[in-house]
Amino acid sequence: MKNITIYDIAKEADVSVTTVSRVLNGTAPVKASTKEAVLRVIEKHKFQPNALARSLIKKETGTIAMIVPDITNPFFPEVFWGSENEAREKGYTFFLCNSAGEYGRESEYLSILREKRVEGIIFVGGRINLANCPPELVQEVVDTAKGIPVVLVNGHLAKSQLHRVYTDEAAGAALAAQHVIDLGHREIAFIGGMEELTTTIQKVKAVKRKLEEHGLGLRKDRLLFGEFSITAGRELMAKLLEQADRPTAVICVNDFTAIGAIKAATERGLRIPDDISIVGFDDSPLSTAVIPELTTVTQNTNELGKLAVERIYQINNGLPAKRSTVLQPKLVVRQSTGRAPGMA
């Protein structure tokens, strides 16, 4: 495959490189007959303009990147899926960067993405989920956003004024709590999630408030923090079940934790939901794969991804772009929750 360049095309069509560039990019009118001649040569050589060269001329690369903390947690592929579909529709291609939840890796990727002059960065999880993000980590994102549109998904950086698309996670957790209270549960626990992350903090706060509204409290020994993984859910549930008076309903920080909790409870001979009710969060594809199917909170994952790309598109094209968009979650009742034991 000989590498035909824009110069070869210009030479053969007997026009200037600028003219070829105009034909390729539609940046300025070209006489019809000249345009035809150029297109004939392009067609003849099946010429593919070098995106690198073209982007240097047009000062854009047509690429959006997404930074996620864990590609193996199904929540993130679902957000990615929504973004990628929207990106393709808008003519962007998609970089995926996996930070493994390490802030150092995030910094590294931010630096690479600035270098590569991507047209937008979607930031999900990691530092934007910290209740107290160190100022230098905030500044790095703010500085990046001066040159490249940045959209935060389900996260926040204090005083940063960055564009955000997020689920009202507190409202979702309140729905979960209201649901088990309505089913007659009074002994309610919350498990999973790191204590320093806003996603955890918001959910815990909302659950506490909802319980208090009903004259109930969230006991200290029924609030157990951990990772967002299946393994963590399993371990935390095991701890809960070792207690003398175990809860009858457990609200989990996400579906992974809930799946682990189901496993731990079942292994100990408990029937779900007859003996204990379990609620997840995310409505990931796995929630219908487990037995029993998971009652959970859906947060329109695809839509989050889609809206993030839409914002980047709007910013890049000088269109009005909402600074902050909040999506309302919904409760999805399946099989893992039922009336409290002893209730009619």
Added chain:
Amino acid sequence: MKNITIYDIAKEADVSVTTVSRVLNGTAPVKASTKEAVLRVIEKHKFQPNALARSLIKKETGTIAMIVPDITNPFFPEVFWGSENEAREKGYTFFLCNSAGEYGRESEYLSILREKRVEGIIFVGGRINLANCPPELVQEVVDTAKGIPVVLVNGHLAKSQLHRVYTDEAAGAALAAQHVIDLGHREIAFIGGMEELTTTIQKVKAVKRKLEEHGLGLRKDRLLFGEFSITAGRELMAKLLEQADRPTAVICVNDFTAIGAIKAATERGLRIPDDISIVGFDDSPLSTAVIPELTTVTQNTNELGKLAVERIYQINNGLPAKRSTVLQPKLVVRQSTGRAPGMA
């Protein structure tokens, strides 16, 4: 953030652009005192060389892309994870392209990646998994590989001579069949996977061969094709269970199918493995999340991804690169398989 260019650095350091480039890229020796002066100016402005411009000089972008058919199937994030870690170690960054299993999208991505002059493409699933891939789809990949190293993971394009890294899926399926035969099963079924894909064909052939070795056959009504999804596994298992004489062991094309199969069997009141044994394939993280935990075949997913990046690195650096690398799968026995009903 003022955009400092290489020209500004050159001007302020009172050297040529070429000298700055040499300092940045280490492409030729520069006098120590000059180098120091240039580095001082670079440091002062916190100058980040534009990767686009740099790659035009160096004719490389430091980017590897992976094309996958379905980012929400955990097998692919696991391969990606292996590749991404290796890529970072080798100084590459990583593009992820999701084709949704559409050959048209694959073509589009190949074209974009050629344009973007990535340094390597890892191709997983999609057309490379077709038993009879149309010649023009093969040619497209072969043409791409003339300019960019391409590595196929768990797939193949006839007569293409492309680099491959793959699991011996036939050997894996044979292990699964041998396992249930050893447990005394005689009534064995195979479900899942599209009939035209090599991953399905190889597994079915291997299971048939293994059964024949033991004087058994794979009945036509016990070989049911479908998608690779949980939903498909559920539907196919439901079909099997409607039959008058149902099998006592079911080998599934992948873990997703097996999880769906477990669900269908449990919903019908069957106990696993007492009434029916189920085997998966892939050993995805989900295989330990379900109840009962899945007996499955591990194919060293991370290792596949890692080796693919290694090949690209070797090709790009003129090192010897094995044309074809095969990994041997292993059986992982967990809780979803047991002795055939009626056996001691």
